[in-house]
Amino acid sequence: MRVVFRCDPALRDTLPAPVPAREALPGWLRDMAPRATSELHGGEAVRTVKQCPPFIDAMSHGFIIPLPCDVRIEAGRLSWDWDIPLLAAALHPRSPISFHTPAQLEGTPLHRPGQVAVKFNSFWTIEVEPGWSLLATHPVNRDDLPFRLLTGMVDCDRYHDVGILFPAVWTDPGFDGVLPRGTPVAQCIPVRRESLTLQVETLGDGEAARYDAAARALLEAPGHYRRAYRAARSGAAEALAQPGGIEPQRADPA
Template identity: 65%
Template sequence: MLIRFRCDPALLGHIPPPVPARAALPDWLRDMPARAASELHGGPVRTVKTCPPFVDAMAHGFVIPLPCDVTVAGGRLSWNWDLPEPALPSHPRSPLSFHAPAQVEGSPFHRADCAMVKFNSFWTVELEPGWSLFATHPANREDLPFRLLTGLVDADRFTAVGILFPAQWKDPGFSGVLPRGTPVAQCFPVPRTPLALDVGPLDAAGCDAFEATAHALLSAPGTYRRRHRARRGRSGVAGEVAPQGGEVEP
């Protein structure tokens, strides 16, 4: 799957590019222990750091990075960004703007104490024909002070301008700096092929496989990783793009 990203000619080299999600895993995932004491179990248990589905979800697709540091203090968001003048007059210059709260009235995102922000995009995204872009909050990133609204964009047809990413600023008491490169959205291509759902009971072979697999999962840790998890290739980025951060292998 080739994904093309393009930016304003005057901004190339001044804004961070999208990166594979695997290259943007958070420090807390690397730093957390693989095992922790559990009063419920009376001994140590494995943490989500060793759970392949948990980590694979965080490493799937690519992320759109925040293009500059954003300072949050006293309910105000500000930035000091030495950005060149874009070549395109209609191109945004601020990393984010705001949505009117009424746009989410009647939904769980409408709260009197939470603003609705909009992360501006500095990259266009072009997918192969027949594919759409699923954009959502970075997986398992509850540490971020915002919550992105999930969207699906037909990015094989909508390719001329960048995709905007609306979000609820869920932590009105947050104070600090969101650093340049913070994942704003996690994205991955999905096919627009209609689904055919086949629903029914397990046959005899399926029942045997169920029992054998359940027994293996309960008797030996790491069964899913060793027997069922597909090996994932590394996402490549054309051009001189260095991944940010490291990675976690469960």
């Protein structure tokens, strides 16, 4: 589907653009082995998640919003040196990060007394096709990042005159270092806005037989899901899902 991103004209040549999630797979996924020794299986080599298509496909779906500049974290203080020009929109944010007061999360498991929630400011507006919303969530399977994005749903077919703000809680209080420009801030997935009809049934004789046949094939033939069920992909996601896996097209710097 078509997704339109717009930014201030003064930032067009310097602001990192959103990228397909399949082009921002992390370096650790490239570097990990396709098989590992399992003591639970008597030292047998077992396939790692690098050979799990659902794991890879989830990380590769939608697009990534990147951090617009380096952000340094020292002793819990966040700072940046970003020489941003004069912008056309007077109310446009100028800093990459702002903050939520702790009281706004009070009553949720995300609340940390005395700890503010960071808010990644967006420098892109996002427009999707009519009838679609945008699910914005933490980059999938990225527990290596020192923050955890709060998940939200935005009706970007209507809300596209300003950018989305991405709130997050800081999960690694001991982190000191730099979040580089381009670090994945949010993974966004377009979803159709429609009601669900849930139909609950029991397995009939035919379904039970197909269940056993599918389960047997999955147990006896590694890679059966990929060969028999998985829809074709392109790029890094497709390559990583093959036995052995290969390097992604692009790895983010985080």
